[in-house]
Amino acid sequence: MSFIDVDLVKYGSETVDTAFTPLLEPNLWAAKIFQDGITFTSKYEVTEAGQIAVRKLGNPASANTSQSLDFTHTSTADSLIPINFDVHIRRSEKIYELVEQARVSGKGAQKMDMVVESAGEEFQETAIQKLAEQATAGSVTTVIDGSTYTIKKAIIDARKELRENKARPDVLICSTDSYALLLELSGKEYIPNANEDVLRTGVLGRIYNMNVFENEFLGDLEDTGGAGVDESIDFVMYDHDAYSVLSRLIGLRLMPAIDFVGSYAQYHSTHAFKVSNADRVLKKLSVVSGI
Numbered sequence: 001m002s003f004i005d006v007d008l009v010k011y012g013s014e015t016v017d018t019a020f021t022p023l024l025e026p027n028l029w030a031a032k033i034f035q036d037g038i039t040f041t042s043k044y045e046v047t048e049a050g051q052i053a054v055r056k057l058g059n060p061a062s063a064n065t066s067q068s069l070d071f072t073h074t075s076t077a078d079s080l081i082p083i084n085f086d087v088h089i090r091r092s093e094k095i096y097e098l099v100e101q102a103r104v105s106g107k108g109a110q111k112m113d114m115v116v117e118s119a120g121e122e123f124q125e126t127a128i129q130k131l132a133e134q135a136t137a138g139s140v141t142t143v144i145d146g147s148t149y150t151i152k153k154a155i156i157d158a159r160k161e162l163r164e165n166k167a168r169p170d171v172l173i174c175s176t177d178s179y180a181l182l183l184e185l186s187g188k189e190y191i192p193n194a195n196e197d198v199l200r201t202g203v204l205g206r207i208y209n210m211n212v213f214e215n216e217f218l219g220d221l222e223d224t225g226g227a228g229v230d231e232s233i234d235f236v237m238y239d240h241d242a243y244s245v246l247s248r249l250i251g252l253r254l255m256p257a258i259d260f261v262g263s264y265a266q267y268h269s270t271h272a273f274k275v276s277n278a279d280r281v282l283k284k285l286s287v288v289s290g291i
Helices: 097-102 108-134 151-164 176-185 195-201
Strands: 051-056 079-084 087-096 171-174 190-192 205-207 210-214 223-226 229-238 243-256 262-275 281-289
Touching: 079 262, 087 097, 087 108, 097 262, 108 229, 108 243, 108 262, 108 281, 151 176, 151 229, 151 281, 171 176, 176 190, 176 210, 176 229
Parallel strands: 171 210
Antiparallel strands: 051 079, 087 262, 171 229, 190 205, 205 210, 223 229, 229 281, 243 262
8 A cells, every 4th residue: 555655755875754743634614604693593493393383474465444444354374384304414433443542643532523523514515505495586697797797786686676575684695706706895885894703703794784605505506497508596695584494413422333443423413494484585596598
């Protein structure tokens, strides 16, 4: 088996020793932008169950009968919104005792952290995927090219469409491409946050009274709208109170292995992702024909 391509360093005809640093190179993880009370709500969590039903009361129509002294009676029906715990995130990593004893870096201590971080990244990826799947496609599908149709105009059009639905958007999640265009508005309509605020909250800035986030996974959520048509998601704009995310930790443990000498670092959680009102959640699609 090769060892660093078997290119041993030599001084003249003599080889040198190889030493391992006790420090490990960290993995890179996606930004944690989905946070309770900022980009989603968990207010419907009331009890332990596999499914939670939210009752939505009907909205009676108003009647302006200023010249009449009689009431106009209406009868509206309720609707039920199911929130299902149907997403499971599981991770299990082997830690071999022989390898642990033979390494100065002792990476086993970091295995559990890696398992938790990996599960957290899957949560973030699933959260944006479920949000995009359940969001309402905006009526404007013009490609944002930065000149004839700008990111500023796209945001204004999307916000107008949501406000006409009586929604109050307070979150804007951009793909990396869209956020790069948004940076050109820095100091104008878009107000970036200080670095310490970004690290603390994940909010990159604000535009038109909305918290702005950048998501690494959003640009990959492309779908084919039909023959010769390609759709990509530029951003999702919504009211965070309309996106419910519920989470339960099933187990986080370091347990002895039974089929080898060592242990397992294991993580298991279950989650529910639900857009409770699609009229308050809009995704901006760019449709390119003739592909």
